[in-house]
Amino acid sequence: MAIPTEMTPFQAVVYYFDQACDRLGVNDEIRALMCTPDREVRVELPVRMDDGGLQVFIGYRIQHNNARGPYKGGVRYHPEADEEEVRALASLMTWKTALVDIPFGGAKGGIQCDPRSMSSRELQTMTRRFTHSICQIIGVNRDVPAPDVGTNAQTMAWMMAAYSEENGYSPGVVTGKPMELGGSPGRNEATGKGVSLMVREAAEGFQIPLRDATVVVQGFGNVGSWAAKYLDQMGCRIIAVSDVSGGVRNGGGLDLDGLQAHLDSTGGVFGFSGGDAVTNEELLALECDFLVPAALGGAIHSGNAANINARLVVEGANHPVTPGAEAVLTQRGIPCLPDLLVNAGGVTVSYFEWAQNIQRFPWDLERVNKELEDILVRAYRAVEEKAKAENITFRESAFAIAVERVVRAVELQGLP
Numbered sequence: 001m002a003i004p005t006e007m008t009p010f011q012a013v014v015y016y017f018d019q020a021c022d023r024l025g026v027n028d029e030i031r032a033l034m035c036t037p038d039r040e041v042r043v044e045l046p047v048r049m050d051d052g053g054l055q056v057f058i059g060y061r062i063q064h065n066n067a068r069g070p071y072k073g074g075v076r077y078h079p080e081a082d083e084e085e086v087r088a089l090a091s092l093m094t095w096k097t098a099l100v101d102i103p104f105g106g107a108k109g110g111i112q113c114d115p116r117s118m119s120s121r122e123l124q125t126m127t128r129r130f131t132h133s134i135c136q137i138i139g140v141n142r143d144v145p146a147p148d149v150g151t152n153a154q155t156m157a158w159m160m161a162a163y164s165e166e167n168g169y170s171p172g173v174v175t176g177k178p179m180e181l182g183g184s185p186g187r188n189e190a191t192g193k194g195v196s197l198m199v200r201e202a203a204e205g206f207q208i209p210l211r212d213a214t215v216v217v218q219g220f221g222n223v224g225s226w227a228a229k230y231l232d233q234m235g236c237r238i239i240a241v242s243d244v245s246g247g248v249r250n251g252g253g254l255d256l257d258g259l260q261a262h263l264d265s266t267g268g269v270f271g272f273s274g275g276d277a278v279t280n281e282e283l284l285a286l287e288c289d290f291l292v293p294a295a296l297g298g299a300i301h302s303g304n305a306a307n308i309n310a311r312l313v314v315e316g317a318n319h320p321v322t323p324g325a326e327a328v329l330t331q332r333g334i335p336c337l338p339d340l341l342v343n344a345g346g347v348t349v350s351y352f353e354w355a356q357n358i359q360r361f362p363w364d365l366e367r368v369n370k371e372l373e374d375i376l377v378r379a380y381r382a383v384e385e386k387a388k389a390e391n392i393t394f395r396e397s398a399f400a401i402a403v404e405r406v407v408r409a410v411e412l413q414g415l416p
């Protein structure tokens, strides 16, 4: 197999999309229509900072495709959240919602900023300004934002409030809200829970006993920390984790409660006394059953894929494995469970939240968790079955299933 050279994040999604189109025999017109986003909005966000100076941030909302339902996807606050990155993530959301078969399209937002260096007042001002700037293109039946890297339930509460100022009380315009404002039980931990369910299914499929299976988690934010907790509960041994502060390993299994207490008091996992320090590159190269990259895109690339020592790579983050790296892993017999399947738990519970908001009828946690498990396990089985039947990777299978559903929805609605 030829190893693809390194690509930008959007080129990578287009590469997988094109592969799926070739496999499905999608014609050039539909391919051209579906490849690029339907709409890209760039806004300037002037914010009066606490020191009295004016700073102008740049925000984006990119709507990729809405053939299967309102545009859906998170809003990322990060210094590298540029147009290219947001475009890639928007496209990935189209395929993710289609794969788990929930009635949404794909979109993503982003503001280039460093939220960790901003005060709560500055963040609120920026978020409200962003919401007012994109008010015309979002809405309960148009486009429904949610949290992503650098944003959280508080960010969504500000977005909902700003949108509601112009449109009347509208809880269903964003998901991932606090419970008091119409959030869903289980939404905060949903992505990590989904990751753990996909590991459980893969353990069965690849015949790796879950009890005492060794797990390495890169990124200990909302996705990685919940995934680690659920996997620990399932009997796995979490032997190393890292975040921006550094990494820590303990071959006997990390004490996650102790680690969380350390994180709460110091702001990072670095320096935790229950293990030895490791660098990020050392962590990625550790021998383990499941390696879960749950931080940012591009963590595993052509330059370090040869060092990976896991039996399976499980993409908790969005596009953490580049196409070049996946080719190397595939050659080395290390399967990669793709982001659009592994981290779809978040948007799936976002769908439940949206449904509860529309119906003004809350669900309990038990129902949320049951429906989440049903949807994700069904998606896993479909991807596994197609991958086996056609002797293709899990990612190729997932993209083929997703692209086929969106193509059908586009065709049924008729081309101009």
Ligand code: GLU
Residues within 6 Å of the ligand: 072, 073, 074, 075, 096, 144, 145, 146, 147, 148, 149, 175, 176, 318, 343, 344, 346, 347, 348, 350
């Ligand atoms: N940001 C999450 C993702 O990448 C969740 C999106 C949502 O809930 O709309 O899937």
